[in-house]
Each structure stands twice: as structure tokens, then as C-alpha cells.
Amino acid sequence: MAVTGNEVRVLIKSDEDILAARQEGRELGVRLGFGPSDLAVIATSISELARNLLLYAKNGSIICWPINKEPRKGIVIQAEDEGPGIPDVEAVLKDGYSTSGGLGLGLPGVRRMMDEFAIVSHPGRGTTVTAIKWKE
């Protein structure tokens, strides 16, 4: 994926940082010309991913950057941690699966909201979730 500058990166260590990441991601979305519905989807996805970082990995980073794959333009949202990893990636993508007592809608919900979605997880070494929202 081509990085075209303008990367925003927010360290997630507390619930306050979730708000900061949401705000930064939304502002990047505004700069890229996304409409209100997409901006809400981007902010909500960041919120879910950032909370997962806190819940399962204690901390991590949310990184957002513009993507330009002619003729499409979009935003990449990445959640990166060095936590315990996800042993069964298929399971966490099922609605209602949760080990934290939550609703279990986080990851499958983000996958539904965004246009592209990928998880790479190495048990014991960490997880990277990458999602893309294309404009239009």
C-alpha cells in the first residue's frame, strides 16, 4: 500500500486515547473529503479497534493514512499491538464471540462497516488489524 504522507498515529493506553484516535482519524477523513456517513463509520471503527487494543493487549497504536489506488482514494485504519495475539481469527470474526463479556460485535462490525478488512495475528507476538474505507 502506498503511503502518501499525512499519517496519523495515536498511542492507545487509556480510554482518553480512544477519543483522541477517533478525533484524529475523523479529521484525516474530513481532509480526504469523506461525507458524514463515512466519517461516522471511520470514527466508530477506530473506536472499536482502539477499545480492543486496551481490552486485549493493554496498549497499542491506531495508525491512519490516505491510500491512493487510481482511480480510487480512501483511508486506511490500522490497529497494531504486541499483545497475546488471537489464536483463532475465524472465531473472533463471528458476531457475538467475546472473551471479555462485551457484545462481541467489534471486529465483525468493523469488517461490515469498512470496505476491506484483514487481520494478521501471531500468538505471543501481537496482532495487526487493517481496514480500508474507499471514497464513494
Next chain:
Amino acid sequence: MQVPILKQGPYLIASVQAALRDADLIALRNALTEQVGTYRSRGVIVDVTAMDVLDSFACRTLSEIASMIRLRGAQTVIVGIQPEVAFSMVQLGLKLEGVATVLDLEEGLKYMERRTKRMDHGRYGK
């Protein structure tokens, strides 16, 4: 950021002014559950017009507020969910089922009047 809770006759109105941290949402839930007793309120209106995101945690906390307020003998209504927020909630799979929602504060007050009047009729056997 603490959410101001206004007492308006028999109702409490919690007016969220900006995006909230998880801890603020929990504090709001606890304050409402407490104050509904202090003021012997009949209903709670939570105005989320200013919230740009209602994610799974926020929705779970709103559901908890409605359940806890119901157990305290009062009604809850959520007002002011913005169209784009509703859109992303549905995509995420959050339906906020079992929680009353109306368009805005004006509708919220009307809703409360209807609901609490009906309760009074029931109470006095009319």
C-alpha cells in the same frame, strides 16, 4: 467531561455536550441511577445529539442506563441520535433494542408525559 444533569419537573435531562470517555459514560449511568431516587424522578431523558459516535461500549452503557432506571421505577428515553450515527450503529449491529428512542428533546418530553401519565392512571386504577 462530566455530563450536566438538569432537573425539569418530574424528569431528569442528561445533555451530553461532547464525545465522552468510557469512564464518563459509566459516571453518567451511576449519577442518573442515584439521582432518580434523590429527586423522585419519573423519567430520564438522555440527549445524545452532540455525540458523533455511538459505539458498542456507548450502546451497552445506554442499555444499562435504561435497565437500571426501569428497575428504579422510572422511564428512560434516548433522544437526538444523528442520521449518520444511526447508520454506523446499524452497520455495526447495534440496535439498542428495548430502549425507547425519539427524534429530539421536544419529542422526548412529549414521550415522557404520555408514558408517565399512563403510569399514573394505572397507579390510581383509572
